[in-house]
Amino acid sequence: MSEVHTYPVPETFAANTLVTNDDYQRMYRQSVEDPQAFWSQQANDFLQWSKPFTNVVEEDLTKGHAAWFADGELNVSVNCIDRHLPTRAAQTALIWEGDDPADSKNITYQELHDNVGRLANLLKARGVNKGDRVCIYMPMIPEAAYAMLACTRIGAVHSVVFGGFSPDSLKDRILDSDCRLVITADEGVRGGRKVPLKANVDKALANCPDVHTAVVVKRTGANVDWDSKRDIWYAESVAEQSTDCAPEPMNAEDPLFILYTSGSTGKPKGVLHTTAGYLLASTMTFKYTFDYKEGDVFWCTADVGWITGHSYIVYGPLCAGAVSLMFEGVPTYPDASRCWQVVEKHKVNTFYTAPTAIRALMGAGDDFVTKCDRSSLKLLGTVGEPINPEAWEWYHNVVGENRCPIVDTWWQTETGAHMITPLPGATAMKPGSATRPFFGVQPALLDEKGQEIDGEGEGALVMKASWPSMIRSVYGDHQRMIDTYFSTFPGYYFTGDGARRDADGYYWITGRIDDVLNVSGHRLGTAEIESAIVLHEDTAEAAVVGYPHDIKGQGIYCYVTLKNGREPSEELRKELINLCVQEIGPIAKPDIIQWAPGLPKTRSGKIMRRILRKIACNELDSLGDTSTLADPSVVDELVDHRANK
Ligand code: WTA
Numbered sequence: 326m327s328e329v330h331t332y333p334v335p336e337t338f339a340a341n342t343l344v345t346n347d348d349y350q351r352m353y354r355q356s357v358e359d360p361q362a363f364w365s366q367q368a369n370d371f372l373q374w375s376k377p378f379t380n381v382v383e384e385d386l387t388k389g390h391a392a393w394f395a396d397g398e399l400n401v402s403v404n405c406i407d408r409h410l411p412t413r414a415a416q417t418a419l420i421w422e423g424d425d426p427a428d429s430k431n432i433t434y435q436e437l438h439d440n441v442g443r444l445a446n447l448l449k450a451r452g453v454n455k456g457d458r459v460c461i462y463m464p465m466i467p468e469a470a471y472a473m474l475a476c477t478r479i480g481a482v483h484s485v486v487f488g489g490f491s492p493d494s495l496k497d498r499i500l501d502s503d504c505r506l507v508i509t510a511d512e513g514v515r516g517g518r519k520v521p522l523k524a525n526v527d528k529a530l531a532n533c534p535d536v537h538t539a540v541v542v543k544r545t546g547a548n549v550d551w552d553s554k555r556d557i558w559y560a561e562s563v564a565e566q567s568t569d570c571a572p573e574p575m576n577a578e579d580p581l582f583i584l585y586t587s588g589s590t591g592k593p594k595g596v597l598h599t600t601a602g603y604l605l606a607s608t609m610t611f612k613y614t615f616d617y618k619e620g621d622v623f624w625c626t627a628d629v630g631w632i633t634g635h636s637y638i639v640y641g642p643l644c645a646g647a648v649s650l651m652f653e654g655v656p657t658y659p660d661a662s663r664c665w666q667v668v669e670k671h672k673v674n675t676f677y678t679a680p681t682a683i684r685a686l687m688g689a690g691d692d693f694v695t696k697c698d699r700s701s702l703k704l705l706g707t708v709g710e711p712i713n714p715e716a717w718e719w720y721h722n723v724v725g726e727n728r729c730p731i732v733d734t735w736w737q738t739e740t741g742a743h744m745i746t747p748l749p750g751a752t753a754m755k756p757g758s759a760t761r762p763f764f765g766v767q768p769a770l771l772d773e774k775g776q777e778i779d780g781e782g783e784g785a786l787v788m789k790a791s792w793p794s795m796i797r798s799v800y801g802d803h804q805r806m807i808d809t810y811f812s813t814f815p816g817y818y819f820t821g822d823g824a825r826r827d828a829d830g831y832y833w834i835t836g837r838i839d840d841v842l843n844v845s846g847h848r849l850g851t852a853e854i855e856s857a858i859v860l861h862e863d864t865a866e867a868a869v870v871g872y873p874h875d876i877k878g879q880g881i882y883c884y885v886t887l888k889n890g891r892e893p894s895e896e897l898r899k900e901l902i903n904l905c906v907q908e909i910g911p912i913a914k915p916d917i918i919q920w921a922p923g924l925p926k927t928r929s930g931k932i933m934r935r936i937l938r939k940i941a942c943n944e945l946d947s948l949g950d951t952s953t954l955a956d957p958s959v960v961d962e963l964v965d966h967r968a969n970k
Pocket of ligand 1: 586631632633707708709710711712733734735736737738739759820821822834836837843846847848
């Protein structure tokens with residue numbers, strides 16, 4: 326490995342931080358040695374309880390079980406809104422920046438309260454009760470946050486589905502969690518283009534007979550089909566409702582939301598998070614990882630359809646009483662300086678994005694960055710995939726003018742909040758390393774036999790103890806949660822990632838060690854893409870693997886075997902690509918399709934993905950032992966016809 330440059334905590338930062346390195350050491354030690362005392366204090370400092378808890382945590386990872394603050398009661402919307410009103414009613418809660426640079430507005434905590442109250446009352450009027458599921462399929466507009474918080478007001482469980490998913494994916498998710506009400510918009514707007522959300526909902530709902538209501542926000546005013554028994558306009562319907570809605574007291578372990586995410590096998594899983602633990606962890610990490618100070622403007626560029634948007638646009642920031650910027654558009658529209666124009670316009674202090682965006686912007690050249698005033702920036706962050714040191718250096722030197730620390734935050738939909746991350750006033754940074762565990766997080770590396778590795782080494786990344794925002798279930802299939810996360814290594818939570826620990830105890834995430842792809846920071850299961858491809862009547866079999874892609878991190882490489890007598894053609898290639906987009910969404914668009922007369926299989930018929938990965942990555946010298954294959958000549962054929970990239 327080449328020499329790693331270490332960046333110390335900038336002195337100006339260390340002098341005025343919430344957590345110094347000494348604080349980190351002390352707090353971390355307490356969090357693992359005396360979790361009862363540590364978490365009890367944090368939960369009382371960060372959250373407002375309507376009924377205090379007496380138990381902090383009960384857990385049994387061998388059964389995938391954890392319960393946090395289990396006898397306490399609270400309401401998430403009260404924590405994110407009402408308790409701020411005495412001091413911050415007139416303070417901005419959300420800054421909304423539209424796709425069009427001329428569109429923006431500020432929403433105060435009072436306005437947030439009123440909008441959430443009206444929508445919560447509307448949901449009740451349409452028959453939504455505590456525990457019912459509500460699907461949210463929205464563009465990045467303030468109503469998306471109102472919708473999430475309105476659910477929490479009345480104890481409904483939201484399932485936000487990213488607006489880029491296809492009608493079919495939306496339908497699967499609505500049915501899986503039995504949502505009866507959907508909140509959407511006529512159209513979304515991204516990068517100057519319209520996204521037909523209502524039309525997608527109409528298609529999805531054609532196969533969801535139990536959905537009785539679609540609440541539709543008018544975003545563009547486009548003509549949309551209307552089912553007058555089912556569809557209601559958001560603005561007129563909420564206008565009739567009161568702004569006051571009594572909050573439903575929720576048990577700490579009541580379900581808060583479901584968020585679907587891809588795994589190695591089968592359809593996406595509905596990851597279930599519960600109330601108090603999730604809110605505490607998202608808020609605490611927001612405060613500490615981003616060293617958030619009163620009045621700072623915080624911008625997370627994620628979509629609320631992903632966990633990053635849940636935790637760091639909505640719940641963490643609002644629970645902390647922060648100013649959270651929500652951006653409707655894309656980093657390259659109208660041009661590659663958009664992010665930095667927004668930073669200048671709204672005096673953004675912290676900017677949090679994905680490495681894929683950083684690489685794309687780096688490719689556009691420094692001028693787009695340097696022509697904008699970035700003097701407001703104090704801190705930068707990344708999330709979603711490993712960041713290559715070159716992109717890290719560019720982010721640090723060019724965007725952050727060598728002044729701003731970078732927090733490289735490792736976490737997952739299932740973890741709810743940051744797990745391994747620098748704290749900017751405490752942790753010296755190494756480009757490409759997510760550094761050290763957050764409070765209470767106890768990572769370990771396991772070797773192939775499942776034994777813990779001490780000191781330096783590389784292995785499967787697991788957690789030895791639960792943390793407040795750990796996944797509690799897979800909606801409708803609790804056993805699947807146990808099988809996926811708690812069975813591979815009994816007694817541990819298995820992340821699906823590999824990692825290396827260096828001599829300083831810093832963690833370096835090496836990427837997924839299961840069949841999950843990370844394309845532009847979005848998780849995709851190879852099985853989902855394979856299922857889409859084999860829907861085509863000409864295909865017999867498909868195997869999908871990832872390969873390194875300069876911008877996206879990973880690209881999608883598909884090996885496709887056709888049925889006897891069917892011929893490959895350009896047209897067929899396009900049909901297969903379209904099928905993936907149609908079935909899953911544009912994020913699942915294959916980059917490469919290689920026609921494969923046969924796939925490398927063991928004698929028992931298992932596809933040897935390891936070999937397919939090597940071919941896709943052009944690592945032809947290290948294909949390994951192919952002698953155990955049923956038909957080793959298949960490999961030569963694939964190598965000879967390897968797709969040109
Ligand atoms: C990857 C996103 C390296 C990892 C919050 C994980 C990362 C998956 C990082 C979860 C990081 C996330 N460095 N890899 N800083 N952050 N990952 O559920 O493989 O969409 O398992 O959650 O993204 O993706 P998810």
